[in-house]
Amino acid sequence: MQTSPYSQNQRVGLGYKLKTGKPGYVGGITRGKIKVYVHELNTKLGEETFKARIAFAQTENIPPLLGRTDIFDHFKVCYNNKQKETTFILL
Numbered sequence: 001m002q003t004s005p006y007s008q009n010q011r012v013g014l015g016y017k018l019k020t021g022k023p024g025y026v027g028g029i030t031r032g033k034i035k036v037y038v039h040e041l042n043t044k045l046g047e048e049t050f051k052a053r054i055a056f057a058q059t060e061n062i063p064p065l066l067g068r069t070d071i072f073d074h075f076k077v078c079y080n081n082k083q084k085e086t087t088f089i090l091l
Helices: 008-016
Strands: 004-006 022-026 032-045 048-057 075-080 087-091
Touching: 022 048
Parallel strands: 004 048
Antiparallel strands: 022 032, 032 048, 075 087
């Protein structure tokens, strides 16, 4: 499962208690795996609202990242690296 990890400070700012989420690990962000707690949250992207699993890490060493879980079920995601643009097209 690839979720969208957020740092501890971002989680605190959103008002979520870290350990009430489901514990897990994600990799590919750092040289190893990092422990995360996954929360199922109402998420809004453009005008579309849906539930998505969001992972919060107990570290500040990662930027917010978009994972594939739940997002790719709702959107076609197009990356234009040359223009540094990402487009989300509702499926």
